[in-house]
Amino acid sequence: MKVTPVSTTAVIGFPEGIDWDATPDSPERAVTDADFVGEFAGRACYKSWSKPNPATAANSDYLANIIRQGHFSVLEHASASFYVEGVSRALLLELERHRFLSFSVESQRYVDQTKSHPEPVIPPAMRDNAKLTRDFQIEYRCALDAYRAYVSMLEGQGFSRKQAREAARGVLPNATPVDFLVTGNLRAWRDVLGKRHHMAADAEIREFAGLVLGHLRNIAPNSVQDIPEKPYE
Ligand SMILES: Cc1cc2nc3c(=O)[nH]c(=O)nc-3n(C[C@H](O)[C@H](O)[C@H](O)COP(=O)(O)OP(=O)(O)OC[C@H]3O[C@@H](n4cnc5c(N)ncnc54)[C@H](O)[C@@H]3O)c2cc1C
Incomplete structure (x- = not known):
């Protein structure tokens, strides 16, 4: 973070x-x-x-x-103002509840998540546990593989890149990083x-x-x- x-x-x-x-x-x-x-x-x-x-x-x-x-x-x-990098979408959801803060958030419709965020945010409770961290990374990469596959399938069906990414992002977990x-x-x-x-x-x-x-x-x-x-x- x-x-x-x-x-x-x-x-x-x-x-x-x-x-x-x-x-x-x-x-x-x-x-x-x-x-x-x-x-x-x-x-x-x-x-x-x-x-x-x-x-x-x-x-x-x-x-x-x-x-x-x-x-x-x-x-x-x-x-x-702070530029925040490498926190989870879960954190963003919580922070956005504070109605007097103003945000400009990286768009998952425009930004390729496989390139900008190839690794997940490891929850603090798991960070010191090498096995849990590794398992968590593997599961995240599986989600990214699914994301990549959906983008490619939808683009193949004629949807624009933006439309494909906005649909495919549904498969990404709370631990997906966001800036x-x-x-x-x-x-x-x-x-x-x-x-x-x-x-x-x-x-x-x-x-x-x-x-x-x-x-x-x-x-x-x-x-x-x-x-x-x-x-x-
Ligand atoms: C430990 C913890 C657990 C939480 N768990 C959950 C959960 O399970 N589910 C969930 O949905 N949320 C949860 N929240 C989020 C929480 O309910 C608030 O949305 C969040 O903390 C933002 O607080 P706020 O509304 O006071 O802040 P702000 O939106 O920044 O508001 C600041 C202050 O302005 C005043 N204010 C703002 N809007 C209004 C309004 N419409 N009417 C009257 N007064 C207003 C209030 O005094 C408020 O405290 C949790 C928060 C914490 C800290």
């Missing part, structure tokens, strides 16, 4: 006339842009630019307070982590959540400061 950060929110301007030294070289901006935008959004609500309260003067303290109060909408202004780009704002990612960075979650999506959390610790560390390293129980 690979989860690569592709983009995040960038601060590109600052309104004139606001009593807050947030010019690019100021100490106020010595935080990530994604964390900065959250604080900006919160301060915009109360016009508390000049920061009279020392307890929430620093970005980390400000966002800790926002999180404590559940004032989560301010975390919707910054987002993070996609997924974007969420920080509130949405926090919500996903609350449910999937959790011991009750499926093992593969829990692994995915751990990788996302690791990236968010770089992209917006103060916005995820309350999320523990170990999955929730």
Whole structure:
């Protein structure tokens, strides 16, 4: 499984006339842009630019307070996109249930699955067992053989390649890998982590959540400061 950060929110301007030294070289901006935008959004609500309260003067303290109060909408202004490779279609199905995430997913109607995904995603419970892993790979390759045969039969009957692949993909299992780009704002990612960075979650999506959390610790560390390293129980 690979989860690569592709983009995040960038601060590109600052309104004139606001009593807050947030010019690019100021100490106020010595935080990530994604964390900065959250604080900006919160301060915009109360016009508390000049920061009279020392307890929430620093970005980390400000966002800790926002999180404590559940004032989560301010975390919707910054987002993070990840390109995800080599996860199972089962994981994608679960992740897509999170309605505030946006997806661009490799199409099984257009992409030849035998070429793009010759090997299955081995479920975490089987990874350390060489025999189970081998059996699982053999069964997956059988499914790919069936897929290839259906594509060829249907093309032989005059169906287009796209029509043949869209029919043949029905024989592929949940462990078929899939690659996609997924974007969420920080509130949405926090919500996903609350449910999937959790011991009750499926093992593969829990692994995915751990990788996302690791990236968010770089992209917006103060916005995820309350999320523990170990999955929730
Ligand atoms: C351990 C685990 C097991 C699961 N098992 C199953 C299963 O067996 N079968 C199954 O179908 N699903 C299952 N799910 C999926 C689960 O039901 C949710 O679909 C998924 O976790 C996304 O959560 P969500 O709807 O809260 O997220 P989002 O869609 O991201 O929504 C976030 C929040 O927005 C609010 N919201 C969004 N839409 C609405 C709405 N229409 N009405 C009111 N409030 C809304 C809610 O507060 C919601 O929590 C499981 C999830 C987990 C974590």
